[in-house]
Amino acid sequence: MERLPAHSLILAIDDDDMVRLMLQDILQREAFEVICAATGRQGLELVSEKRPNLVLLDVMLPDTNGFDCLQTIRNMPGNAMLPVVMLTGMDDLDSVNKAFQLGATDFIAKPINWPTLPHRLRYLLRAVATLEELAKSEAELRKAQKIAQLGSWDWCVATDNMQWSEEVFNILGVSRHTFEHKRHDLFKSVHPSEVGKLQQAIELCLRSKHNFRLELPITHGNGANHVVHIQGEAILEGQRVTHIHGTVQDITERRHIEERVRFLSYYDPLTGLPNRTLYKEILAQAMAYCNRHGTVLSTLFISIDRFKRINETLGPKIGDQVLKMFADRVVAELRDCDYISTNADYELAGMTVSRLGGNEFTVLLNHIQDTRDSVKVAKRIFHAMQQAFTVDHTELFVGINIGIAVYPGDGQDEDSFIKNGEFAMNHASEHGHNNYQFFSKSLNVAAFHKLAMENSLRRAIERNELQLYYQAKINLRRQKVIGCEALIRWQHPELGLIAPSQFIPIAEDSGLIAQISDWVLEKASRQTLAWQQNGLCQGLVMAVNVSANQFRQYGFGNHVRELLSNIGLEASYLKLELTETILLDHIEETLVTLRDLQALGVKISIDDFGTGYSSLSYLKKLPISELKVDHCFIRDLPHNEDDMAITAAILALADALGLEVVAEGVENERQAKFLLDSGCEVVQGFLFNRPMPADEFAAFVRKFDSQLVLSSDV
Missing domain, CATH: 3.30.450.20 (PAS domain)
Incomplete structure (x- = not known):
């Protein structure tokens, strides 16, 4: 296959008119394009202007010699590989040698052999085309090699x-x-x-x-x-x-990239500590060593208590700085610890402390002699965390909880060992701050029970297993039911009726609490309207407990407005009960939501008042209508002087602020009489009724409102 241009352009530079005519005639008949020049100067102009594919150049020209013309052509940009064929006399060997020295491609002796000339030129053009392709390939190869x-x-x-x-x-x-x-x-x-x-x-x-x-x-x-x-x-x-x-x-x-990928795969980029993946590999090696040599290892699973609050309050940037400082402090504390040794088969000195993710860290202790060594290390870490973390000129104190797992004994492999260690850590967090707990099999049983409860709870709503019970709020002076509180119960198909204290904490941990709270709010509101439409419980105000997750949902006020509008219930018949913790946390956002609810006409009650960290300055600002005195202050009335003083103080405070008061947990007539004499008219408790389903509650209200329940001296 010929590697030739579609129309090869030949430039002939010769002062012989006959030679030029013959070249044009013969080469054009062979499909070449031919242009001619009679002088060197004219030829050079055509080389620059027309860019021919081949030049036929006579040695003898009228205005210059062919050698000078050849040199000029070669010096032009892009002409290094342009084939230049010198036309010279048969016996002029000196001219031939000089032409090749100056860069001629070939020579043709005069007189020219006309029949073979086209074939010879085609060969030259094909050879040059091949060389150009080779040069191009080599250039591309060099470029590719340079890139690679x-x-x-x-x-x-x-x-x-x-x-x-x-x-x-x-x-x-x-x-x-x-x-x-x-x-x-x-x-x-x-x-x-x-x-x-x-x-x-x-x-x-x-x-x-x-x-x-x-x-x-x-x-x-x-x-x-x-x-x-x-x-x-x-x-x-x-x-x-x-x-x-x-x-x-x-x-x-x-x-460098591979090392970076390995680092990101096996190390935590924030702290530089081994991550969960590398920790598991180290743990697997350490377990194998224990199996071979009959030794014991232990791991401390450490969580920073309430770390989420740091992130939410100060931002994730500050949170990251705390995590980094926490990791550095743990490593520094353990660097010279006598209870941490290393195995000669693999290096653990730099890998003892790991970050499993979030605010969870581990300390691997191999070759321990006694499980008490784990406690000694835990106490050293507790001591190290007593000093404040200074971040952006702010001092932060963090609490930690530690779960301790020991191998062999607390897991057959690394996955079960880690799972059990985290069980122990979570159990420690449930027992307060700066606490440690060893893993025990009972924790595993409890964890599986909790998981089973959570899975069942996820399906409880769709299976209509959740129910609302209602407990009356009684006005003692008027002897009338003026309201009630909606209380959730779970009718489990196998376990029977489950109290809120058993499943609400699970709902809060699993994130189901907002969904359940929304269900309670809608169900209670619909029940209130249904009673009104049936002529029952007229004027009754429904109280519904609101969870922190539900209250902090974006647009909670609008959600309540839309819910009441869709149901058709007037807002004045709904009262939302919130704890002090919910109200005083994120106070600015809380005020916005409370004012939205107040404008809607919904009443707000502070539940369990007196058990939290009350702030009178905030209490003045909050648009609330009611205080509920916690049952812990009511239980020992009227015999406990401290409870009497606290209850009297709360009643005086409510009176000064123009707030209604409800005393919850009233179980006997002596408590009811003391409260009424002290100015508290509304109570709630077992003295009058236990929480009951909707139909039973309606029947109770009809009966109670038609007769006196208390003796005449109350």
Whole structure:
């Protein structure tokens, strides 16, 4: 297949009119395009303007000689490979030699052999086209090698002649002036400690004809340390290795990327500690060592108490700084700890402390002699955390909880061991701040029970297993039911009726509490409207407990407005009970939501008043209508003087602020009489009724409102 332009353009520069006419006639009949020039100056102009594919150039021209014209053509940009054929006399050998020295492609002796001329020119054009393609391929190869930082080398065994591609010089940082074309040139940049490895690989390739691949450290010509990949392949003639051909590639950047990927895969980028993946690998090795040698290990599972509040209050940036400082403090405390030793089979000294994720860390103690050693380490960590963390000129104190798991005993493999350690840690957090707990099998049973309860609770709503019970609020002076509180119960198909104290904490931990709270609010509101439409419980105000998650949902006020509108219940018949903790946390956002509810007409009650950290300054600002005195202050009335004083103080405070008061937990007539005499008219408790289903409650209200329940001296 001919590699020729579609229409090859031939430029003939000759002062002989007949030669020019013959060239035009013969070559045009062979599908060439031909242009002619009678002088050197005219010819040079056509070379620059027309860019011919081949030039026929006479040695003798009227205004210059062909040699000067040839030099000028070669010096023009892009004409290095332009075929230039000199036309000279048959016996003019000096002209032929000089033409080749100056860069002529070929020569044709005059008189010209006209029949063979087209074939000869086609051959020249085809050869030049092939050379151009080869040059282009080599240029692309050099470019590709430069991009890939890949160079090639070839070593002749017999002559010890070494040849490098241009990129090898760049990769090794070697100057061509110092290149001796010998095998030892390949060793000069390799780190001295690794030269022997490369020499052995080449010798083995010569003897056994095995190809080789090596990754070696080198010192670049600029003094920087790099890593290269060198490979060699034996070239055979018969059974004898005549050459070794190979490549050199700079893989320094790839190594850095691989190291970064490994770091991100096995280490926590914030603290630099091993992450969960690496911890599991270390733990698996440590367990195997324990199995072989009969030793014991322990792990402390540490969580920072209420860390979420730091993130929510001060932002994740501050939270990250606390985590980093916490990790550094733990590592520093344990660095010289006598109870942490290392195994000679693998390094654990730098891997003892790990971050499993979030605010959870572990400390692996291998080769412990006694489980009491774990407690000693735990106490050291507790002590280290007593000092404040100073972040952005703010002092923060953090509490921690520690779960302790011991192997063998607390898990058959790393997954069960970690699971049990985290059970112990969560159990510790349930018992207060700065507490540690060892894992026990009872914790596992409790955890599985809790998980089973959570799974059942997720399906309880859709299966209509949740029910609302109602407890009356009684006005003692009027002897009338003026309201009630909606209380949730769970009618489990297997476990029977489950009290809120058993499943509400699970709902809060699992995130189901908001969904359940919304269900309670809607169900109670619909029940209130249904009683009104049936002529029952007229004027009764329904009280519904609101969870923190529900209250802090964006647009909670609008949600209540839409709910009441869809149901058709007037807002004045709904009272929302919130704890002091909910009201005083994020006070600015709380005020916005409370004012939305107040504008709607919904009443707000503070539940369990007096048990939290009340602030009178905030109490003045909050748009509330009622205080509920907690049952813990009512239980020992009227015999406990402290409870009497506290209850009287709450009643006086409510009176001063113009707030209604409800006393909950009233169980006997003496309590009711004391409260009424002290100015508290509304009570709630077992003295009058226990929480009951809707139908029973309606019947109770009808009966209570039609007769006196208390004796006449109350």
